[in-house]
Each structure stands twice: as structure tokens, then as C-alpha cells.
Amino acid sequence: MPTTGNPVLNLSVFAVFVLITLYIVYRVSSRNVTASDYYAAGSSFTGAQNGVALSGDFLSAASFLGISGGIAAHGYDGFLYSVGWVVAWLVGLLLIAEGLRNTGRFTVGDVLAFRMKQRPVRAAAANATLVISFFYMIAQMAGAGGLIALLLNVSSKWGQALLIAVVGMVMVLYVLVGGMKGTTWVQIIKAVLLLLCVTLMSVFLLGKFGFSLSAIMQQATENNKLGEAVLDPGAKYGFSAMSKLDFVSLALSLVLGIASLPHVLMRFYTVPNASEARRSVVWATWTMVIFYLCTLVIGFGAMALVGTDTIAAAPGGENSAAPLLAFRIGGAVLLGIVSAVAFATILAVVAGLTLAASASFAHDVYANVIKRGNVEPRREIRVARLTAVVVGVLSILGGIAANGQNVAFLVSLALALAASANLSTILYTIFWRRFNTTGTLWSIYGGLGSCLLLIVFSPVMSGAKTSIFPDLDFAWFPLGNPGLVSIPFSFLCGFLATVLSKPEADKADLAAEMEVRAISGIGART
Amino acid sequence: MTKAMRSPGEAQHEYREIRGFASFDDPEALSYVDSNGNPNFELIRQTDEFRTLRRRLTSFIFPMTALFLSSYLTFVLLSAYAKDFVSTKVIGVINLGILLGLGQFVTSIIITLGYSRYAKRRLDPQRKLLAEKTGVEE
Structure with a gap:
């Protein structure tokens, strides 16, 4: 099939990328000894560097291939999806970044347990981090399978499984060798490559159509069987009352979930102070705006030049829109580059996730819950590295099992989980003095539990043709994304549990310290 | 390094008893920082400067x-x-x-x-x- 280009070329561009980044990771992290180095890159990155890395965490395969493909296939509805990814950064900028940077050191658990009873809260925070990261990771690894099918023309399940395993092992290597510093550099390199790639492609496309977006869209409608209706809402999400409500729920999870993902939150620790954390979100917002403007052009460009039917028929389906467009406009070489960048994207994002999950286990569960804070940093890092290997193996297995599942769905579920478990708790603990341990536990477990429960009984699991278990039907919750219910529920749980339980008078000093540190940043480095 | 690894909450308990003791050198400055160098966050929280900062932040x-x-x-x-x-x-x-x-x-x-x-x-x-x-x- 000519549309897949030259697999050998794709693979060699990818191999060159891996070799170069591995070398850089090795070079930047030769003195990777302290816990701060491993988890937070010694807080040595600038706001600009971290901002690019932050956006790198989001320019995942799901958003690069998924959203440009979504636009190429469903027009307006694909574009809708991308708006949430940009707006979501405002939550991070205004509400979370600085307070989190000022009160924590390595993990979300640091902030949530700051003025609460250490062990139960840290355990809860780690549980939430592990569940959220697991869902997100499975989505990325499942995406890797589809991508491999498309780009390397490997169609046998065994061949794909082997390649997923290779992807997983390279990613663990990044984490083991480089820690946060190495992972961040991989993220930066990849984000810059990806941005260059999409910007050049869009400028080229716009030039081809006389710099008129309208002209691209005009031709796009001619290559879609819906015609001009594809530019209107509804091509994907439909018009039934439930599908509309489901869409609103998804939109809410997107905007509130992105800045609550553990591996994103952890990024704020890689900068030296709160004002650099603020600067990094500003950078991330700019890069995301540019990126999603480009995906709009690329998505409609693919629809115009390749055609929706050709895309749908290609191996990898919708996800193949951007690579097919690259092949159409730049031949096998451009396809090779786009493929390599897409691969690199999966590697980098999964490495970040592995690091977040292993830090949460080693720092919160092992060091603070099991060892009650009495543990040698060296030993803690050893546990973190061991955890990274375990997480890597689990994600390889999960990725092989989930190969072929709907990636966007899995990502949106991870976002709903993150918004439900983390957002309410972080906001309460930073901005509400009365909030206490009981409230913290209720808002974490209430949000996480209700979200998981609703996912299990939703059409995602059973009762529909696209379900994970299509032959069973135990679904009673009508929405595919539970965010609309579980996010407010976690806010309610945290509020009620706090006002109905006693204030923690013995924690008043810590509450004062947290408030002063979160808002003013003074004393934050002591 | 072991100390730094502890959670923020655990290192804080000492300063409460010491609060209020002035030293001879600079009683003015010491009212916000005790003799161990730990800031008294409750006092800082009640300063006008902090209240203004908090109001400006939250009102935005x-x-x-x-x-x-x-x-x-x-x-x-x-x-x-x-x-x-x-x-x-x-x-x-x-x-x-x-x-x-x-x-x-x-x-x-x-x-x-x-x-x-x-x-x-x-x-x-x-x-x-x-x-x-x-x-x-x-």
C-alpha cells in the first residue's frame, strides 16, 4: 500500500531520534543522585523550557493524530474537541500552578497532605495518581499499537505487540537513566519538532490555497460525504438528547481535567519558583494555541486533499489523517519525519507518566506511608526506579491488551478521573482554610470512586457495539463520560465531609503556613 | 537530606513553644521569625500586607x-x-x-x-x- 510510505525510512528516522535523545538524556543526567534531581530535575528548568515541556505532555499522539484526524473525519465536532485543550490551561494558570509550586516538592501528595494527617491522605493521593496515570498510559500505549500498524505496515498482532514492548522498554530507559531531567529534555525536543512539523505543514497548505482557510474548507466539503454539513456541529456527537449531554460532560472533563493530571502537576516542580511556574503556563498556552490552529488547518487540509473516505479506509483509520496528508504533500520523506515525531510523542508522554506514577508510589506510599518518613533518599530513589520498571511492564501488557481500543475515549476517561479526584481537593486545600483530613479523603475517594463506578456502568464498558464488552449489558448510566456527575459530586463530598466533621485545631499552624506559602511564596523554600 | 525528605508537616512542631520569646539583638524582626529561624506564619497571615495580597489575588x-x-x-x-x-x-x-x-x-x-x-x-x-x-x- 503506497499510503504507508516506506517503513524502513520511517523506522530509521525514528531510530535516529531515539539515539539522539538517549544520548542527550545520558549527558544531562550523569549526576542523577538526589531525590530532587530524580523527581523534579533539581528544580533547575526555566519557565520557558518547562512551558514547552508542559505543552509536550499534551501534544500526545492522541491530540496530534487524534484531533487532526477528528477534524478530517468530522469537521466541526473534531475542532470542538481541541478548544477545551487550550482553555484548560487557564485553570492551571489561575488556580493551580503557583499554589502548587509553593507548597509541594515532588508529588501531588505533598500538597494534599501538607496540613492533613499524613498517612491516609498520602495513600489516597497516591491511589488517585496511580489510577489516573494507568488509564492515561493505557490510552497512549493502545495508540502506539494503531500507529505502528499504520506507519510500519506491521499488521500482525504479534508484530505489533513486539513493537509496543520495544516502545515501552525505550521509555523505561529514559526514565531510569534520565529521571525528570532527561524526561523533560525528551519532551522539549519532541515538542519543538512537532511544532515545527505542524507549522510548516499548515503554512504550506495555506499557501497552496491562497492563504484562505475558507478555501481549504470549501474544498474539504467536496471530499466529505456530508458536504457542507460537516462544517456544522453534530457530525460526530449526533443530535439525541443523551449524546448532546454526553458531549457537554466530555467538554467539562476536558477543561477541568487537563490541569489536574498528576504528570502535569508534577511538571510545576521542575522550575525554581512560582513566578517561573506562571511563566511556564504562559509558554504552554502560546504553544498550544499555535498547535491547535495548525491542527485545524491540517485536519481540513487532509479532508480536502486526501478525502475522508480514503482516510477512513487506511490502516489506522481517522488517526492516519495527518500522516497521509504528509505523504500527499511531502512524499515518503515527510511521512517518515511525521511518523517519527508521532512515535517520539508517545515515548515522551509515556515516560512522563511512568515518572509521575513511580514518584507517587516511592515518595508517598513507600517513604511516607510505609516507612513513615524515615527513609534514605537513595533508597527511595531505588524504589522509584524499581517502580518505574514495574509500571513499564504493566503498561506494555496493558497496551498490548488494549491495542485497537478507542484511544480518545480512554483519554477522556482519564481526564474525568483527574478532574474528579484532584481538582476539588487541590482547590479546597489551597483556598479553604476550614478544609480538613476528613474532607480531603472524601473528596479524593468520592470523586475517584463515583467516577470509576459510573465508567463501569456506562456504555463504554457494556451494552453497545463499541463497548469493551459488547456482548454483555450491565450499563445503567447513559453517559460515556461521567465528568458531569462525578466532578460536582467530589466538590460536594469534600464540602459536606468538612462541615460535618470537627475542625482540626491542632493543624491551625500548618493551615496558616500553607495559606501564606501558597499565596505569597514566602517560606516556600524552607 | 533525610530531613528535607520529610513531609512539610513534621518539621514544624518545634516553633510553637518558642513563639513570643524575644531575643536581645533584634526584637522587631524576630517577631515574624523565631530563634530557630522558623517563620511564624500565623502572625504573617494577619499582617495588612498579606491581607492585601490575598485580596488582590482572589479578586482577580x-x-x-x-x-x-x-x-x-x-x-x-x-x-x-x-x-x-x-x-x-x-x-x-x-x-x-x-x-x-x-x-x-x-x-x-x-x-x-x-x-x-x-x-x-x-x-x-x-x-x-x-x-x-x-x-x-x-
């Missing part, structure tokens, strides 16, 4: 959050429930919905730049004032 971020969330949700709800309205063609085949979506990009940038400007002008100097008054550095 909460209304702004309400603003961008409602603008985003309006866009989402219009797309879901007012299909004909957002399908109105404006420039060529580009319809109102696409423009509203791109408008979200623009408002995001405006709010982002607005906040960093506000933080530089109104928040960071106030933080500096507080740090100077209390003698507690970042």
Missing part, C-alpha cells in the same frame, strides 16, 4: 475563572443545543461556531497575558513588600 483569579468557564460553556452549549445559530456562515464557508471557537483561543491568550501583567504589577511587588516586612525570603 476567581472572577476571571468564572468568566472563562462561562464563556467556554456558552460555546459548548451553543454547539450542542443551538446548531442552526452556530451554523450561520460568516466568512466564506467559515461559520459562526468556528469563529466562536477561535474566539476562545483569543480570550485564553488575553486572560493569560492579562494575568501575567497583573501578577507582575500588583502581586509580585506586594509579595516583595511582605518579604521585606517579615524578613522571610522566598
